[in-house]
Amino acid sequence: MLDSKLLRADLDTIAAKLxxxxxxxxxxxxxxxxxxxxxxxxxxxxxxxxRNTRSKSIGQAKARGEDIQPLLAEVGQLGAKxxxxxxxxxxLLAKIDHILSAMPNIPDASxxxxxxxxxxxxIRRWGTxxxxxxxxxxxxxxxxxxxxxxDFESGAKLSGTRFVVIKGQMARLNRALGxxxxxxxxxxxxxxxxxxxxxxxxxxxxxxxxxxxxxxxxFHTDLGSKKFSLIPTAEVPLTNLVRDEIxxxxxxxxxxxxxxxxxxSEAGSSxxxxxxxxxxxxxxxxxxxxxxxxxxxxxxxxxxxxxxEKVLQLLxxxxxxxxxxxxxxxxxxxxxxxxxxxxxxxxxYREISSCSNMGDFQARRMQARYRNKATKKTELLxxxxxxxxxxxxxxxxxxENYQQADGTILVxxxxxxxxxxxxxxx
RNA sequence: GGUGAGAUGGCUGAGUGGUCGAAAGCACCGGUCUUGAAAACCGGCAUGGGUUUGUAGCCCAUCUAGAGUUCAAAUCUCUAUCUCACCGCCA
Numbered sequence: 086m087l088d089s090k091l092l093r094a095d096l097d098t099i100a101a102k103l104x105x106x107x108x109x110x111x112x113x114x115x116x117x118x119x120x121x122x123x124x125x126x127x128x129x130x131x132x133x134x135x136r137n138t139r140s141k142s143i144g145q146a147k148a149r150g151e152d153i154q155p156l157l158a159e160v161g162q163l164g165a166k167x168x169x170x171x172x173x174x175x176x177l178l179a180k181i182d183h184i185l186s187a188m189p190n191i192p193d194a195s196x197x198x199x200x201x202x203x204x205x206x207x208i209r210r211w212g213t214x215x216x217x218x219x220x221x222x223x224x225x226x227x228x229x230x231x232x233x234x235x236d237f238e239s240g241a242k243l244s245g246t247r248f249v250v251i252k253g254q255m256a257r258l259n260r261a262l263g264x265x266x267x268x269x270x271x272x273x274x275x276x277x278x279x280x281x282x283x284x285x286x287x288x289x290x291x292x293x294x295x296x297x298x299x300x301x302x303x304f305h306t307d308l309g310s311k312k313f314s315l316i317p318t319a320e321v322p323l324t325n326l327v328r329d330e331i332x333x334x335x336x337x338x339x340x341x342x343x344x345x346x347x348x349x350s351e352a353g354s355s356x357x358x359x360x361x362x363x364x365x366x367x368x369x370x371x372x373x374x375x376x377x378x379x380x381x382x383x384x385x386x387x388x389x390x391x392x393x394e395k396v397l398q399l400l401x402x403x404x405x406x407x408x409x410x411x412x413x414x415x416x417x418x419x420x421x422x423x424x425x426x427x428x429x430x431x432x433x434y435r436e437i438s439s440c441s442n443m444g445d446f447q448a449r450r451m452q453a454r455y456r457n458k459a460t461k462k463t464e465l466l467x468x469x470x471x472x473x474x475x476x477x478x479x480x481x482x483x484x485e486n487y488q489q490a491d492g493t494i495l496v497x498x499x500x501x502x503x504x505x506x507x508x509x510x511x
Numbered sequence: 512g513g514u515g516a517g518a519u520g521g522c523u524g525a526g527u528g529g530u531c532g533a534a535a536g537c538a539c540c541g542g543u544c545u546u547g548a549a550a551a552c553c554g555g556c557a558u559g560g561g562u563u564u565g566u567a568g569c570c571c572a573u574c575u576a577g578a579g580u581u582c583a584a585a586u587c588u589c590u591a592u593c594u595c596a597c598c599g600c601c602a
Contacts, residue, residue, distance in 0.1 A: 126561060130571045137571090140583040144529035153582080160582045311592095331521065331558090452559090456521080461540070462566085463558075 086449045087188055089181075093119060102191045105198050106411040110188065118181050125177060129170040136163050186291070187298050190446040192411045193383075193420040199410030205423070206410065211394065212403030214427045219490040223430035224481040225361045228255055230492050231511045235362060246359075247351060247366040254510045258483065258496070259369070261503035263344045263476045266371040266396050270473055274392045276342035276373060281322035283346055284313035289325040292451035294417035294443075301352045304366075315348035319372035320470040327376050327466060328451035334458050337466075338385060339376040342473065344369065362477045363435065369476035375469040378455065379445065382467035383420070386442040390422045393438045393473040399499045402482050403427040405434050419444040424474075426482040437478045440471030 092099060092115075100110040139160045146153050197206045228235035234255025240248035251259050270276040284306065290296040295303060295317060304315040316322060323341045332339065347370050358364035373392060377385045390406065397404045409421040418441035425434035445465040448454070454463040487495045493511035496504050 123561085126571085130561065133572085134570060136582080140581095141530065143582055147529075157582050164582070333521085454558095456539095458540095460566090461556085 086185055086446060087191065088445075088449065089185060092185075099191060103189065106189060106192055106414060107200070108189050115184065118177065118184075122174075122177055122181060125170065125174045129167070129174050132163065132167040132170055136160060136167055139163070183297075186450075189416045190419050190444060192414055192418075193442070193444075195408075196414060196420055197408060197410045198412075200412040201410075202413045204410040205407045205413055207405050207407045208422075210403075210405040211398060212401065212427070214403050214429065215486060217429065221429050221485070221488060222492070223361065224484040227484045227488055227492065227494065231255065231494070234510075244366075247364065249362060249365060254507065255480075257504060257507065258494075258500070258510065259476060259480050261500045262479050262483070263369055263371060264503050265399075265500055266473060266476070266479075267342060267344045269396060269399070270342040270371065270373060270392060274340075274342075274373075274395075276340040276392075279323060279326075279341050279343045281316075281319055281343050281345060283316050283348070285316055285321055285325070287312060287314070289321055289328070290314055292325050292328050292453075293321045293447050294450065295321065298416065302350055304348045304350055316345065317349045318347050318370060318470075318472075319343040319345040320374060323372060323374040324376070324447060324453075324468050324470060325451060327448075327453040327468075330453060331463055332376070332453075332455045332466070334378070334455050337376065337378050337455060338381065341374045342371060344371045344476075346370075362481050365477060368478075371473050371476065373440075373471045373473040376453070376466050377469065379464065379467050382442050382444065382469060385467075385469050386420060386422070386440060389469055389471050389473075390424070390440040393424055393440055393471050396474050396479075397424065397426060397437070400479070400483065400497045402479075402486055404437070415439070415441060417441070417443045417446050419446070422471075426478065427486065428482060429485045435478065437482065438472040438474045441469065443468045443470070 087099070096110075096112050096115065100112050103110050139156065143153050143156050143160070146156060197204065199205065222230075225235065225237075232253050234251065234253050236250040236252055239250040243250065267278060271278045287296055290303070295314075303317055306313045306315075322345075323343055326341065327339070346367055348367050351364060351366060354364060362368075373389055375385050375389055394404065394406065404424055404426045407423050407425065409415075409418075409423060414421050421439055421441040423436050424438040424440070426437040427433075428435050444467050447468045448465040453466045453468070455466055456462075457464050483497060483500075484494055487497060489495065489509075491511075493509050496508050496510065501508060
């Protein structure tokens with residue numbers, strides 16, 4: 086959510102910035118609604134004020150033992166007018182709020198402008214893709230050959246398309262990856278481990294920006310009065326930990342990490358990435374979340390991105406980091422770095438992490454604040470998150486990059502402590 | 512699932528339908544005192560919004576949330592949510 090005060094003050098500038106990321110803001114409509122709001126709100130508050138004053142004088146008259154009947158008659162009509170004005174105002178405010186809550190964040194000035202992912206800018210590369218002297222296989226063929234370690238048929242039988250059963254050594258490797266990542270972030274990067282609910286309420290989803298606009302990307306449950314949704318990322322529960330909180334400045338930055346399953350309906354991507362583990366309805370991910378003071382958030386983004394990259398460095402998987410352009414950046418983000426891992430079978434880099442600074446966008450929705458010691462005021466936090474990393478896609482990367490001519494897979498050095506003596510799959 | 516008790520500011524905790532945005536204490540901030548600190552004493556201290564050049568003033572809202580009764584609701588009624596206790600069920 087953008088700052089409505091800022092919107093009123095500088096609508097055209099903001100509209101121009103949002104246009105750069107492909108969002109059209111109808112400024113004429115917005116201005117008209119805003120003018121009406123101002124009039125209505127002032128009038129409503131005046132009526133309210135008058136009624137309060139009169140009610141108070143009735144109380145005083147009664148205390149003095151005077152006859153209050155004439156006073157009651159006077160206030161009667163006032164109440165009706167007030168109710169009407171309140172009703173009108175709430176309808177109007179709901180309308181404005183609807184527009185506001187569907188508006189994306191403003192990209193930071195350092196974000197390159199562009200229309201889509203083709204305009205993203207590579208900012209660094211790490212590692213050198215390995216040369217293979219044999220015909221390489223993709224992760225599906227590799228895993229299938231290894232005792233059907235990735236069992237897509239069973240996934241389809243149990244649940245449907247985009248579900249998988251991971252078995253045997255492959256399951257062990259998957260678990261090792263998650264454990265390794267979580268240990269790295271908690272032991273070395275200063276994050277507090279959290280085990281979070283996978284089902285969350287709508288308030289939480291609104292807080293991080295999934296609702297109301299992206300409802301169709303989620304899986305929803307509906308048990309009578311209880312409405313939950315499966316989390317699309319642990320960013321939702323982790324970030325919402327500070328919803329409606331005023332935290333002490335001394336506690337900042339707050340850093341959380343969680344290994345969780347994530348659930349996405351992939352509503353808009355039928356036909357895309359159908360093969361393999363790349364795009365599933367359910368996958369594991371280690372998430373990094375930071376809650377920081379506003380002036381430190383961009384430095385925190387660099388730090389957090391570094392934490393995610395460290396995972397790939399330790400796994401010795403080549404990657405590159407790109408900065409998303411204005412046309413490709415996510416709804417709630419001011420600035421985003423994507424980390425893309427090298428996948429030999431696709432002969433390309435594929436997204437494995439997305440690290441974003443949301444500024445105060447989510448914090449405003451959540452009313453997540455801290456007390457500024459210098460100004461003594463409460464101020465909105467800045468929130469950041471990033472994958473550190475998506476476990477399924479990392480599994481793909483390990484399989485494809487560590488494959489041998491005979492179809493076996495070498496276990497990366499850093500994972501060996503987690504593999505119970507196994508140094509090679511197959 | 513059943514029964515009962517609750518939900519008040521950063522925290523604890525008062526609050527007969529009418530100057531209650533809310534006592535008191537703690538925490539916090541400032542001051543006096545002190546070589547310094549503590550203690551003591553004095554003072555300050557909620558949030559969101561509107562109006563406005565204004566971090567001034569004035570106004571509105573907020574005592575879990577939503578409806579309702581009333582001229583007037585923290586206070587009365589209903590519903591929901593959550594918390595606690597006991598019973599039942601359960602990994």
